[in-house]
Amino acid sequence: DQQVKQNSPSLSVQEGRISILNCDYTNSMFDYFLWYKKYPAEGPTFLISISSIKDKNEDGRFTVFLNKSAKHLSLHIVPSQPGDSAVYFCAASVGRDDKIIFGKGTRLHILP
Amino acid sequence: NAGVTQTPKFRILKIGQSMTLQCTQDMNHNYMYWYRQDPGMGLKLIYYSVGAGITDKGEVPNGYNVSRSTTEDFPLRLELAAPSQTSVYFCASSFMGWESYEQYFGPGTRLTVT
Numbered sequence: 001d002q003q004v005k006q007n008s009p010s011l012s013v014q015e016g017r018i019s020i021l022n023c024d025y026t027n028s029m030f031d032y033f034l035w036y037k038k039y040p041a042e043g044p045t046f047l048i049s050i051s052s053i054k055d056k057n058e059d060g061r062f063t064v065f066l067n068k069s070a071k072h073l074s075l076h077i078v079p080s081q082p083g084d085s086a087v088y089f090c091a092a093s094v095g096r097d098d099k100i101i102f103g104k105g106t107r108l109h110i111l112p
Numbered sequence: 113n114a115g116v117t118q119t120p121k122f123r124i125l126k127i128g129q130s131m132t133l134q135c136t137q138d139m140n141h142n143y144m145y146w147y148r149q150d151p152g153m154g155l156k157l158i159y160y161s162v163g164a165g166i167t168d169k170g171e172v173p174n175g176y177n178v179s180r181s182t183t184e185d186f187p188l189r190l191e192l193a194a195p196s197q198t199s200v201y202f203c204a205s206s207f208m209g210w211e212s213y214e215q216y217f218g219p220g221t222r223l224t225v226t
Contacts, residue, residue, distance in 0.1 A: 043217030
């Protein structure tokens with residue numbers, strides 16, 4: 001049973017526009033959420049995180065929004081750039097604990 | 113800092129063979145992890161370690177073993193390789209402190225079992 005769901009396997013966005021990647025979770029105990037970015041033939045790299053005590057966290061072009069009642073989070077990238085083309089993984093954990101549960105990922109294509 | 117390094121990058125094994133995937137980190141992180149990623153899937157945790165001498169099972173530990181004799185190294189052992197173990201394996205480390213939580217990943221080892 002998937003606890004972290006990324007229902008869109010891929011997404012295409014025009015360069016300069018906003019990219020919105022979505023993630024749903026089922027475990028109401030999750031209270032720490034992370035986004036990772038992965039290029040082909042490389043390991044994932046940490047992008048941004050949010051604790052459940054917040055509903056928004058911003059870092060440059062990247063903003064993560066958390067809706068606890070809907071068990072939903074989203075990653076906004078604005079403006080989208082060609083280097084943003086990658087697979088994005090949503091992940092969640094119970095506290096700053098030891099196990100992170102990853103979603104299947106969404107492949108983002110930034111179109112010129 | 114090299115970060116997290118993994119060897120080998122690629123390996124082909126025959127069914128029933130054994131091998132060890134090496135992982136080293138030079139960031140003095142206390143936590144280390146092994147994940148596998150199957151095509152079209154997310155990362156699944158195989159084993160993790162919270163410090164030297166301490167290891168614990170993740171979601172998918174069957175067919176694997178680990179040890180953590182030093183802070184830096186966390187090798188993953190495959191005994192009796194099976195086709196179901198064909199995957200990309202990622203090692204990661206983190207410093208589990210209040211201010212820092214994110215995991216740092218190695219480049220991965222692509223393993224094929226035939």
